[in-house]
Amino acid sequence: MSDDILKQFxxxxxxxxxxxxxxxxxxxxxxxxxxxxxxxxxYRGPIYPVGSRGGSIAGLEIYRNIRDIPGxxxxxxxxxxxxxxxxxxxxxxxxxxxAVQFFTAGFSExxxxxxxxLEERMVEKARWGGFRIxxxxxxxxYCPEHRVSFLMGAIGEPGCVGFVSQxxxxxxxxxxxxxxxxxxxxxxxxxxxxxxxxxxDFLEYLAxxxxxxVIGAYLEGTRDxxxxxxTMREVSSVKPLVVWKGGRTEVGAxxxxxxxxxxxxxxxxxxxxxxxxxxxxxxxxxxxxDTLLLFQHAEHWQGARVGVIGGLADGGGGISVSAGxxxxxxxxxxxxxxxQTDRALRELLGxxxxxxxxxxxxxxxQFRGFPALFQAIETVAGDASIDFxxxxxxxxxxxPMYSRAGLETIxxxxxxxxxxxxxxxxMVLPPGPxxxxxxRLEQKLxxxxxxxxSSVERAARAIFNVNTYFRRREIEAGQRDAA
Amino acid sequence: MSDDILKQFxxxxxxxxxxxxxxxxxxxxxxxxxxxxxxxxxYRGPIYPVGSRGGSIAGLEIYRNIRDIPGxxxxxxxxxxxxxxxxxxxxxxxxxxxAVQFFTAGFSExxxxxxxxLEERMVEKARWGGFRIxxxxxxxxYCPEHRVSFLMGAIGEPGCVGFVSQxxxxxxxxxxxxxxxxxxxxxxxxxxxxxxxxxxDFLEYLAxxxxxxVIGAYLEGTRDxxxxxxTMREVSSVKPLVVWKGGRTEVGAxxxxxxxxxxxxxxxxxxxxxxxxxxxxxxxxxxxxDTLLLFQHAEHWQGARVGVIGGLADGGGGISVSAGxxxxxxxxxxxxxxxQTDRALRELLGxxxxxxxxxxxxxxxQFRGFPALFQAIETVAGDASIDFxxxxxxxxxxxPMYSRAGLETIxxxxxxxxxxxxxxxxMVLPPGPxxxxxxRLEQKLxxxxxxxxSSVERAARAIFNVNTYFRRREIEAGQRDAA
Numbered sequence: 001m002s003d004d005i006l007k008q009f010x011x012x013x014x015x016x017x018x019x020x021x022x023x024x025x026x027x028x029x030x031x032x033x034x035x036x037x038x039x040x041x042x043y044r045g046p047i048y049p050v051g052s053r054g055g056s057i058a059g060l061e062i063y064r065n066i067r068d069i070p071g072x073x074x075x076x077x078x079x080x081x082x083x084x085x086x087x088x089x090x091x092x093x094x095x096x097x098x099a100v101q102f103f104t105a106g107f108s109e110x111x112x113x114x115x116x117x118l119e120e121r122m123v124e125k126a127r128w129g130g131f132r133i134x135x136x137x138x139x140x141x142y143c144p145e146h147r148v149s150f151l152m153g154a155i156g157e158p159g160c161v162g163f164v165s166q167x168x169x170x171x172x173x174x175x176x177x178x179x180x181x182x183x184x185x186x187x188x189x190x191x192x193x194x195x196x197x198x199x200x201d202f203l204e205y206l207a208x209x210x211x212x213x214v215i216g217a218y219l220e221g222t223r224d225x226x227x228x229x230x231t232m233r234e235v236s237s238v239k240p241l242v243v244w245k246g247g248r249t250e251v252g253a254x255x256x257x258x259x260x261x262x263x264x265x266x267x268x269x270x271x272x273x274x275x276x277x278x279x280x281x282x283x284x285x286x287x288x289x290d291t292l293l294l295f296q297h298a299e300h301w302q303g304a305r306v307g308v309i310g311g312l313a314d315g316g317g318g319i320s321v322s323a324g325x326x327x328x329x330x331x332x333x334x335x336x337x338x339x340q341t342d343r344a345l346r347e348l349l350g351x352x353x354x355x356x357x358x359x360x361x362x363x364x365x366q367f368r369g370f371p372a373l374f375q376a377i378e379t380v381a382g383d384a385s386i387d388f389x390x391x392x393x394x395x396x397x398x399x400p401m402y403s404r405a406g407l408e409t410i411x412x413x414x415x416x417x418x419x420x421x422x423x424x425x426x427m428v429l430p431p432g433p434x435x436x437x438x439x440r441l442e443q444k445l446x447x448x449x450x451x452x453x454s455s456v457e458r459a460a461r462a463i464f465n466v467n468t469y470f471r472r473r474e475i476e477a478g479q480r481d482a483a
Numbered sequence: 484m485s486d487d488i489l490k491q492f493x494x495x496x497x498x499x500x501x502x503x504x505x506x507x508x509x510x511x512x513x514x515x516x517x518x519x520x521x522x523x524x525x526y527r528g529p530i531y532p533v534g535s536r537g538g539s540i541a542g543l544e545i546y547r548n549i550r551d552i553p554g555x556x557x558x559x560x561x562x563x564x565x566x567x568x569x570x571x572x573x574x575x576x577x578x579x580x581x582a583v584q585f586f587t588a589g590f591s592e593x594x595x596x597x598x599x600x601l602e603e604r605m606v607e608k609a610r611w612g613g614f615r616i617x618x619x620x621x622x623x624x625y626c627p628e629h630r631v632s633f634l635m636g637a638i639g640e641p642g643c644v645g646f647v648s649q650x651x652x653x654x655x656x657x658x659x660x661x662x663x664x665x666x667x668x669x670x671x672x673x674x675x676x677x678x679x680x681x682x683x684d685f686l687e688y689l690a691x692x693x694x695x696x697v698i699g700a701y702l703e704g705t706r707d708x709x710x711x712x713x714t715m716r717e718v719s720s721v722k723p724l725v726v727w728k729g730g731r732t733e734v735g736a737x738x739x740x741x742x743x744x745x746x747x748x749x750x751x752x753x754x755x756x757x758x759x760x761x762x763x764x765x766x767x768x769x770x771x772x773d774t775l776l777l778f779q780h781a782e783h784w785q786g787a788r789v790g791v792i793g794g795l796a797d798g799g800g801g802i803s804v805s806a807g808x809x810x811x812x813x814x815x816x817x818x819x820x821x822x823q824t825d826r827a828l829r830e831l832l833g834x835x836x837x838x839x840x841x842x843x844x845x846x847x848x849q850f851r852g853f854p855a856l857f858q859a860i861e862t863v864a865g866d867a868s869i870d871f872x873x874x875x876x877x878x879x880x881x882x883p884m885y886s887r888a889g890l891e892t893i894x895x896x897x898x899x900x901x902x903x904x905x906x907x908x909x910m911v912l913p914p915g916p917x918x919x920x921x922x923r924l925e926q927k928l929x930x931x932x933x934x935x936x937s938s939v940e941r942a943a944r945a946i947f948n949v950n951t952y953f954r955r956r957e958i959e960a961g962q963r964d965a966a
Contacts, residue, residue: 033884040883137800152883154916167801169793169877176879176915218801246801251817252808255800255842284805284940285913310652317738318650318701318729322767325735334734359738394652396659400523400635401516430768433637433662435922457767 011098015075022079023049041149082106093129102136138192139168159184160213182446236278307386311363312393320359494581498558505562506532524632565589576612585619621675622651642667645695665929719761787950790869794846795876803842
């Protein structure tokens with residue numbers, strides 16, 4: 001079964017050749033954009049531009065019809081007006097293509113009878129022609145490993161996170177956010193109106209895909225709620241599934257209807273369904289990205305008792321207070337540290353100007369040198385009552401204070417600590433005027449499996465989301481054992 | 484009265500000379516740090532380092548006692564241990580200084596009898612000596628206009644936003660966030676334990692200060708709740724006051740006690756007090772910064788009916804849907820556009836692939852050229868049912884699509900539109916892999932009075948906060964008229 005589904009999606013995520021219909025010598029045409037995108041992604045199989053006027057684009061000959069292409073065609077990207085798509089699908093069948101993705105829009109999302117009936121006939125043609133349809137009204141597939149992309153320019157590193165998005169814009173932002181924030185994708189897909197392969201199909205695939213360990217989804221609606229629910233429940237039982245539901249409000253739903261033709265349910269129904277299915281619900285792109293990033297690095301999850309360390313040259317009092325608020329308000333535990341830890345900190349930091357509970361403000365250690373600072377941090381991180389460690393450092397202040405060499409020393413320590421610690425370490429690096437340095441540091445920490453977030457509030461939210469998933473899994477496992 | 488208070492605070496924010504006690508030839512000592520900070524800020528008056536061992540720092544002679552300084556001393560920064568401060572205050576009185584700021588910690592925040600009694604004696608000495616105390620346990624004053632700063636390195640541009648913070652770390656982040664995000668400060672202060680001049684005093688000053696138009700505050704607690712409430716009510720009646728209360732939770736409050744010695748009240752009490760006082764409550768540094776930025780640019784506020792424009796090369800469907808959700812969930816109105824606007828958009832964008840309601844997805848215009856795109860945006864922005872305009876653009880996608888020249892053309896149009904429009908325009912630029920370009924664009928838009936936020940959720944929240952203030956003012960004005 002699992003092998004079946006992997007084989008079935010092979011031409012979608014690992015096509016051996018790609019045709020782009022709607023290409024022309026004019027580089028500004030949508031079809032030409034797709035050709036350039038595949039070239040810039042470094043796709044290694046043959047790319048066949050197709051356009052009625054012929055000519056060439058990006059050094060590639062443009063075929064006048066898909067039937068004229070000499071080699072086999074696995075995957076077709078379509079960027080021609082909707083009125084011409086039925087004829088094209090006949091050509092696709094004749095050419096024995098295996099998957100067709102429609103960038104083309106103008107179907108059921110227009111809320112017209114003709115839009116809907118056109119979709120029905122497309123699906124019929126696919127059944128008879130023996131190929132699958134992705135979309136329409138979508139940007140298709142992102143598979144860094146195979147160098148297939150919907151983004152012009154760079155492509156991210158492969159990784160263990162998969163995503164499904166009913167919006168092309170959100171799919172694009174997930175991909176670019178991944179590059180910026182160190183999320184590696186196994187594969188992602190924008191499935192648009194989903195008339196043949198829909199979100200449920202792709203979720204099933206990602207659940208089976210051995211390269212995918214975590215799954216994110218942006219969903220606006222579904223035509224088969226029961227199936228989506230069952231699929232999400234299946235998926236969640238084997239991998240973390242994080243879902244952002246768009247079109248929760250009437251205004252959002254109004255836009256969603258014209259966007260993907262989705263019928264909306266009320267937000268409370270969706271929230272209940274997601275919870276029952278064991279999926280983690282998030283409420284925006286930032287939260288989705290943060291949560292996927294944390295899941296990617298949460299291989300040894302033990303619980304949600306947070307040790308908060310502030311005061312890395314930021315005069316950490318207020319930071320510690322607000323981190324305590326942010327964690328507690330969202331429902332994370334920030335427990336007192338052991339008496340032994342407390343005594344050790346009192347010795348290392350002194351009482352004056354310090355906050356010795358949890359959160360811990362280590363700012364006084366900066367006047368006592370790095371060894372005291374590092375020992376204080378390690379004492380807190382190692383405390384047995386702490387499941388993971390949340391640290392904030394302020395590059396804007398650290399940099400002029402210690403210069404870049406000092407900043408490196410501090411972060412080399414964190415990287416080394418992360419290796420020894422055996423519990424997750426989350427770093428908060430708030431943005432500021434020295435963004436260059438902050439971004440450089442972010443990349444360094446990410447490379448060492450330390451996820452970086454931009455505020456304690458966002459970190460607390462993402463930690464909470466990850467913990468919610470693992471706790472539910474634990475409870476379910478307990479119920480199974482008891483039964 | 485107002486003139487009185489301005490005069491009284493003159494030596495605090497506009498000192499003619501500054502002494503730093505606790506300086507030494509060792510650049511890593513806290514006092515030396517303060518000397519270097521003032522030098523790097525470009526403070527123009529005389530800086531007098533003071534330290535028992537003499538020598539020099541940053542090319543300046545170190546006096547052994549504050550009494551030895553040849554010239555007059557307006558302002559003193561103290562970075563010596565708490566046990567020596569009473570003697571120092573006698574010297575300050577002898578020297579007729581006018582304000583003393585204590586970086587020194589180790590007072591009531593230790594929760595000891597000796598800490599509290601030391602503070603009482605310091606205040607007594609200040610009364611007899613004729614000077615005021617800032618702190619202790621604080622980093623003091625930030626006044627870009629007068630080039631006084633608590634930040635090593637760069638200093639921001641002067642502006643119309645004032646702040647008061649009971650945390651030095653948060654004060655520092657407000658200042659650096661201002662530099663990064665285009666918030667200009669009139670003056671700011673970190674007031675620590677506030678044993679003499681406290682948050683209420685500084686709020687009163689900022690309300691009177693003609694250079695301050697908007698006020699932000701980070702507060703952990705107060706010793707005189709009644710006075711703080713009355714002050715906040717006074718302040719809010721003349722200028723927007725945005726308050727972030729730290730130590731809302733038990734964990735946060737525990738940290739706050741060791742931080743500024745603050746006694747906490749329950750979060751619901753604080754929320755009710757802030758609302759009654761007419762202040763806008765926020766829940767973190769990001770929200771505080773976003774809200775201050777919006778207030779800075781909200782000179783012509785008419786209401787909160789938002790026109791949302793998505794699809795600037797981001798395949799704007801999902802973005803439009805989620806912007807609709809974000810605005811509506813927080814309580815902003817995203818009204819339908821007029822029939823006339825609707826007809827115009829239908830002509831400019833076509834129906835296929837577009838979302839023509841509000842939110843509007845203008846992505847199809849990108850295939851019709853800039854004139855159509857700009858006309859579509861202006862049609863929405865100009866609609867009479869819209870009070871302000873929220874636009875999202877995605878630099879990661881725009882840049883490879885249009886190159887930098889195209890990106891400039893689009894944003895020159897926004898800047899020009901902002902000038903003509905007579906309503907606020909808020910820009911969302913989500914972060915991504917081409918941060919350099921995004922930050923450059925952010926600076927360009929900020930210079931043209933277009934506030935930039937990083938997500939629609941954050942933008943919606945900040946718009947809501949600004950609108951809450953102005954609506955309350957309107958209601959109050961109506962009540963006054965009726966009475």
